[in-house]
Amino acid sequence: MSDRKSFPPIDPADLERYGKEMHALATELFPIYRGMTGAGVRETLSRLGQVVPLEVREVPSGTQVFDWQVPREWVFRDAYIREPGGAKLVDWRDSHLHLVNHSVPVDAKLPWRELKEHLITEPEHPDWIPYRTAYFRDDWGFCLSHRQFEELERRGADREYEVRIDAEFVDGSLTYGELYLPGRVEEEVLLSCHICHPSLANDNLSGIAVAIQLAQYLRSQEHHYSYRFLFIPATIGAITWLKLNQDAVHKIRHGLILTVLGDAGTSTYKRSRRGNAEIDRAAAHVLEHSGLPHTIVDFEPVGYDERQFCSSGFNLPVGVLMRTPSGQYPEYHTSADNLELILPESLADSWAKLAQIVQLLDGNATYVNQYPYCEPQLGRRGAYRAYGQSDEGEDLQRAILWVLNLSDGKHSLLDVAERSGLPFEQVRRAADRLLVLGLLE
Numbered sequence: 001m002s003d004r005k006s007f008p009p010i011d012p013a014d015l016e017r018y019g020k021e022m023h024a025l026a027t028e029l030f031p032i033y034r035g036m037t038g039a040g041v042r043e044t045l046s047r048l049g050q051v052v053p054l055e056v057r058e059v060p061s062g063t064q065v066f067d068w069q070v071p072r073e074w075v076f077r078d079a080y081i082r083e084p085g086g087a088k089l090v091d092w093r094d095s096h097l098h099l100v101n102h103s104v105p106v107d108a109k110l111p112w113r114e115l116k117e118h119l120i121t122e123p124e125h126p127d128w129i130p131y132r133t134a135y136f137r138d139d140w141g142f143c144l145s146h147r148q149f150e151e152l153e154r155r156g157a158d159r160e161y162e163v164r165i166d167a168e169f170v171d172g173s174l175t176y177g178e179l180y181l182p183g184r185v186e187e188e189v190l191l192s193c194h195i196c197h198p199s200l201a202n203d204n205l206s207g208i209a210v211a212i213q214l215a216q217y218l219r220s221q222e223h224h225y226s227y228r229f230l231f232i233p234a235t236i237g238a239i240t241w242l243k244l245n246q247d248a249v250h251k252i253r254h255g256l257i258l259t260v261l262g263d264a265g266t267s268t269y270k271r272s273r274r275g276n277a278e279i280d281r282a283a284a285h286v287l288e289h290s291g292l293p294h295t296i297v298d299f300e301p302v303g304y305d306e307r308q309f310c311s312s313g314f315n316l317p318v319g320v321l322m323r324t325p326s327g328q329y330p331e332y333h334t335s336a337d338n339l340e341l342i343l344p345e346s347l348a349d350s351w352a353k354l355a356q357i358v359q360l361l362d363g364n365a366t367y368v369n370q371y372p373y374c375e376p377q378l379g380r381r382g383a384y385r386a387y388g389q390s391d392e393g394e395d396l397q398r399a400i401l402w403v404l405n406l407s408d409g410k411h412s413l414l415d416v417a418e419r420s421g422l423p424f425e426q427v428r429r430a431a432d433r434l435l436v437l438g439l440l441e
């Protein structure tokens with residue numbers, strides 16, 4: 001007996017509302033000062049925990065995770081550059097991007113010619129503040145707009161400045177969140193996003209918002225697979241999770257990294273290392289049938305946490321769903337990746353495609369036609385009755401004939417959709433109908 005069926009269609013009015021809700025969540029999370037570890041990540045997870053039943057896990061500093069170690073926790077209080085005893089010129093309170101994330105503590109007086117070695121700007125976009133980190137190296141720095149840098153430069157090389165970074169590294173932990181939605185089977189779909197970027201909207205918050213919206217949706221549906229959502233710091237979070245769950249990853253049947261999902265660009269899917277996994281076919285099918293421009297790119301071991309999930313030892317079927325890939329939009333890793341860069345309608349569109357991919361995976365079963373010798377007499381059984389004579393009705397008739405023809409226990413419904421050129425949801429609805437009529441098993 002099959003437990004897989006169509007999800008109810010998504011109402012366009014609901015979709016519009018989801019877009020606004022996702023943008024509102026991003027807006028709420030934007031001011032929280034996140035980093036690889038520490039208070040900002042905890043605060044973010046605690047906020048998400050008000051929406052879905054998230055489990056927050058703490059992995060102690062120093063834990064060996066494959067070739068890495070969970071770093072000491074960064075405790076941060078304040079950072080600025082000022083004239084000795086005078087006004088602050090660069091102040092973390094004005095923009096969280098001013099401080100190089102995970103900088104070591106500093107309390108020093110430096111002449112401009114030494115200070116400027118620690119300053120980072122982006123001359124091509126002189127008003128934007130870049131985002132940089134000092135992860136896994138003992139270093140410090142400030143990021144500022146090139147315009148501000150030039151103003152300071154004009155004051156002279158010998159001018160002295162006070163630099164203060166009030167921070168420390170302590171034996172604490174790495175924090176991540178996990179949400180598990182049990183399905184009818186233990187086999188899982190993994191959905192992962194990173195939560196370590198401060199005040200960046202597309203790179204970070206869009207993925208979180210889309211993941212949370214999907215989790216809420218799945219909680220209201222019956223589903224075949226179990227769904228596992230990860231909210232982890234990039235790279236070290238994925239490495240840590242994989243180390244701790246090494247014995248359970250065989251349950252992962254399909255996976256997606258969710259990132260940069262809110263910009264005005266078109267959808268991009270990056271294939272898993274396997275290249276032709278079911279997730280790769282499902283994502284390609286949904287994007288191709290969306291009728292909208294899109295791009296599908298091959299796996300390469302640069303990018304987000306697919307680098308870890310698709311490392312050769314794991315080689316999990318995990319792809320990446322995004323819009324304009326990171327690094328290919330000029331605002332990437334700068335202060336211009338802000339709440340204006342992400343649009344409710346783009347978030348909604350990304351969400352709808354993700355939901356369709358999930359519905360496809362969840363509904364993709366293989367059946368056996370119970371009347372394989374010639375066609376069964378469909379009219380007498382009322383197979384077409386529900387569909388009338390509209391174009392959709394004709395498409396559903398075609399879908400019914402395709403499903404019957406290919407349901408030999410060897411072809412999945414995705415095979416049927418790919419070979420017939422019909423959208424998966426239509427093939428799935430045809431199968432639902434044939435199951436009710438006892439023509440499939």
Ligand code: ZN
Nearest residue numbers: 197203326333
């Ligand atoms: Zn990033």
